[in-house]
Amino acid sequence: MTSILIAYGTGEGQTKKVAEYIDSVLEGQGFDVTTTHVSEASDIAVSEFDGVLIGASVNNRTHQPEVLTFVERYNQALADRPSGFFQLSLASAFSSEWARDGAADYVEKLEGTTGWHPDRVGLFAGALKYTQYDFKMRWLFKLAALAFGLDTDTSRDYEYTDWDDVEHFATSFGELVESKRPPSRHDGTIQSTVRGTVGRRGVALSLAIGLAGVIYFVSRWDKGTDQRQ
Ligand SMILES: Cc1cc2nc3c(=O)[nH]c(=O)nc-3n(C[C@H](O)[C@H](O)[C@H](O)COP(=O)(O)O)c2cc1C
Numbered sequence: 001m002t003s004i005l006i007a008y009g010t011g012e013g014q015t016k017k018v019a020e021y022i023d024s025v026l027e028g029q030g031f032d033v034t035t036t037h038v039s040e041a042s043d044i045a046v047s048e049f050d051g052v053l054i055g056a057s058v059n060n061r062t063h064q065p066e067v068l069t070f071v072e073r074y075n076q077a078l079a080d081r082p083s084g085f086f087q088l089s090l091a092s093a094f095s096s097e098w099a100r101d102g103a104a105d106y107v108e109k110l111e112g113t114t115g116w117h118p119d120r121v122g123l124f125a126g127a128l129k130y131t132q133y134d135f136k137m138r139w140l141f142k143l144a145a146l147a148f149g150l151d152t153d154t155s156r157d158y159e160y161t162d163w164d165d166v167e168h169f170a171t172s173f174g175e176l177v178e179s180k181r182p183p184s185r186h187d188g189t190i191q192s193t194v195r196g197t198v199g200r201r202g203v204a205l206s207l208a209i210g211l212a213g214v215i216y217f218v219s220r221w222d223k224g225t226d227q228r229q
Contacts, residue, residue, distance in 0.1 A: 009064030
């Protein structure tokens with residue numbers, strides 16, 4: 001049976017949810033799928049899988065450090081077999097060109113840092129998980145959401161992930177692995193699976209600046225809190 005490893009990093013669980021959905025799609029298509037958090041994958045023989053998918057979310061314009069460590073550690077195994085990367089971000093909740101470019105930039109940065117060039121890339125809209133943020137994060141994200149036209153009711157969470165796109169990505173990757181195509185550098189075209197919910201040109205740049213501001217503010221706040229304690 002063709003085997004696929006899905007290893008992911010996550011903050012509030014949306015990437016885990018997507019990883020598990022991809023798992024169910026591929027299992028349904030007859031693949032033998034193992035899905036695990038990257039931190040729990042240290043004993044996994046990556047080179048024994050026919051294909052490998054890695055997932056991460058964007059947090060302050062970068063991915064989970066443990067995902068980067070995993071990719072660097074298994075770089076050769078990833079290069080030797082069909083591999084794919086899927087990313088969750090709020091940038092992908094917007095359909096503008098700016099947003100698409102912004103979301104793709106995060107992946108390019110990952111590729112530049114690790115030297116890994118996945119054969120397939122899926123860019124998925126993430127979630128606003130107000131109920132999981134602490135008080136200050138909840139309000140900072142509410143302010144950012146107000147500015148960028150996302151949802152602002154902090155008493156609940158909002159999911160922008162397009163599950164049809166995730167399914168399409170999973171199926172496409174399964175076909176790639178099944179075909180046993182030798183691993184190759186992806187051809188520079190990123191398979192964007194973004195379906196917009198807002199659609200205002202230029203909003204991604206504002207989002208990026210706004211999010212960067214939020215993160216900067218939060219980190220300064222945290223430092224201030226640490227110093228006061
Ligand atoms: C602290 C924090 C920082 C974030 N920074 C970014 C960012 O720089 N760019 C972006 O597009 N999305 C950003 N996001 C949105 C997340 O990528 C999105 O919420 C995603 O669904 C999180 O997935 P996860 O639950 O698997 O971590 C951020 C979210 C949080 C909570």
